Amino acid sequence: MGFQGxxxxxxxxxxxxxxxxxxxxxxxxxxxxxxxxxxxYKCHETDDSKxxxxxxxxHGILKNCGKGLEFNPxxxxxxxxxxxxxxxxxxxxxxxxxxxxxxxxxxxxxxxSKPSTHPQxxSKPSTHPQxxxSKPSTHPQxxKIFELTGxxxxxxxxxxxxKCPGPEIPGSLPINAIPQIILLTFDxxxxxxxxxxxxxxxxxxxxxxxxxPIQATFxxxxxxxxxxxxxxxxxxxxxxxxxxxxxxxxxAYWLNSDYKTYSDEIVGMKNWLSEKADIPxxxxxxMRSPFLAMGKDAQFKMLKDNRFYYDSSxxxxxxxxxxxxxxxxxxxxxxxxxxxxxxxxxxxxxYPGLWEVPLIRWYNDKGSACSxxxxxxxxxxxxxxxxxxKDNFNRHYKRNKAPFGIFLHAPWLKNNLKPLxxxxxxxxxxxxxWIVTVSQxxxxxxxxxxxxxxxxxxxxxxxxxx
Numbered sequence: 001m002g003f004q005g006x007x008x009x010x011x012x013x014x015x016x017x018x019x020x021x022x023x024x025x026x027x028x029x030x031x032x033x034x035x036x037x038x039x040x041y042k043c044h045e046t047d048d049s050k051x052x053x054x055x056x057x058x059h060g061i062l063k064n065c066g067k068g069l070e071f072n073p074x075x076x077x078x079x080x081x082x083x084x085x086x087x088x089x090x091x092x093x094x095x096x097x098x099x100x101x102x103x104x105x106x107x108x109x110x111x112x113s114k115p116s117t118h119p120q121x122x123s124k125p126s127t128h129p130q131x132x133x134s135k136p137s138t139h140p141q142x143x144k145i146f147e148l149t150g151x152x153x154x155x156x157x158x159x160x161x162x163k164c165p166g167p168e169i170p171g172s173l174p175i176n177a178i179p180q181i182i183l184l185t186f187d188x189x190x191x192x193x194x195x196x197x198x199x200x201x202x203x204x205x206x207x208x209x210x211x212x213p214i215q216a217t218f219x220x221x222x223x224x225x226x227x228x229x230x231x232x233x234x235x236x237x238x239x240x241x242x243x244x245x246x247x248x249x250x251x252a253y254w255l256n257s258d259y260k261t262y263s264d265e266i267v268g269m270k271n272w273l274s275e276k277a278d279i280p281x282x283x284x285x286x287m288r289s290p291f292l293a294m295g296k297d298a299q300f301k302m303l304k305d306n307r308f309y310y311d312s313s314x315x316x317x318x319x320x321x322x323x324x325x326x327x328x329x330x331x332x333x334x335x336x337x338x339x340x341x342x343x344x345x346x347x348x349x350x351y352p353g354l355w356e357v358p359l360i361r362w363y364n365d366k367g368s369a370c371s372x373x374x375x376x377x378x379x380x381x382x383x384x385x386x387x388x389x390k391d392n393f394n395r396h397y398k399r400n401k402a403p404f405g406i407f408l409h410a411p412w413l414k415n416n417l418k419p420l421x422x423x424x425x426x427x428x429x430x431x432x433x434w435i436v437t438v439s440q441x442x443x444x445x446x447x448x449x450x451x452x453x454x455x456x457x458x459x460x461x462x463x464x465x466x
Contacts, residue, residue, distance in 0.1 A: 043086035160446035165330035171448035194410035212462035214435035239437035254293035285309035310355035317361030326402035374412035385419035
């Protein structure tokens with residue numbers, strides 16, 4: 001009869017058989033005991049770079065993360081290597097599967113060859129080159145911390161003194177147990193042209209959940225600044241930080257400045273603020289570069305040497321997608337990955353204990369990215385501005401609650417003060433939203449307190465700097 005004759009008489013059977021072969025052999029489906037429902041995601045049994053997309057009870061499709069990434073079951077996304085995100089899920093699965101069985105303690109060889117924080121280290125040396133004996137300076141027992149190299153290692157970099165960059169929530173607290181921090185900051189001089197906007201904004205009785213007034217951070221430059229106005233804002237509890245003495249043009253001036261220039265400009269401005277606005281020098285803890293133009297290691301060595309608490313000049317966030325999970329502030333104990341410092345002239349060395357509060361990119365209604373809220377092009381009407389603020393807020397609030405920075409310059413308030421106040425009034429009604437200074441945010445990150453105990457967190461109590 002031949003194939004043609006069989007095909008003509010058995011067309012229906014032929015196509016059903018072909019479809020069955022496709023389902024069985026071309027679309028891979030694997031037995032996965034931890035899958036309980038369709039659409040869920042589960043870790044691979046041994047390989048953190050793989051995961052299962054569950055297609056039903058005990059079945060799922062095996063998928064791979066991108067190169068160098070590992071699956072995070074809490075966020076249901078692939079992230080940079082760090083804490084063994086899958087360990088708790090594997091332990092839970094093992095406990096479930098071993099019900100009724102006699103528990104067996106781990107053997108000595110298992111304990112020594114597979115540390116609980118990174119059982120995958122020996123099987124994936126490429127993601128953690130610094131754990132090998134060829135780079136002893138990264139060993140946790142090293143005394144030369146300033147020589148740390150390679151990717152940040154969360155098993156060694158721990159709060160309160162150290163935090164790796166990434167989307168992970170401090171203290172591994174569940175998202176519903178942490179506050180959504182809003183950082184409201186303003187750059188440049190404070191004078192008669194903008195003090196009225198600030199008095200209007202902060203005199204509008206917007207409060208945090210504990211009834212204390214909301215707080216902002218002012219990165220003040222010496223050009224056109226009236227220091228009695230700075231003192232007024234400091235007296236209301238706002239934070240004052242350094243933004244340089246001159247705010248000199250052009251942009252390239254800051255990219256090419258040396259250690260002495262940064263010291264003269266940033267430490268010099270700190271001294272001016274202390275002397276002319278009567279602010280204790282210890283309360284001036286941070287800086288932001290003019291034009292966000294960084295000066296490589298000259299800038300950061302100057303900060304470290306002069307015991308600054310933090311910098312807020314680096315920009316992170318995708319230019320092409322709005323789906324990237326926001327980054328939490330981090331320390332510079334390890335050289336910063338380019339992913340978290342996307343502009344030019346990033347530092348190349350490590351600066352243990354110095355915090356970075358990055359500017360996480362915003363997006364307008366067209367999906368265009370911008371480093372600061374006031375550099376995005378948006379329709380010139382109040383409702384569009386409120387929606388713009390809400391959309392960017394929700395990218396943080398509905399994902400991992402990384403601090404949401406509203407980074408502005410005073411001229412933006414001329415046309416947008418009312419919609420900004422409307423937005424702040426609305427979000428302030430949420431019992432998990434706190435509008436605090438940069439230093440207050442870092443104090444919580446270093447010692448994370450759950451929402452049900454946050455009323456006792458002394459760093460967020462009502463503050464007046466009399």
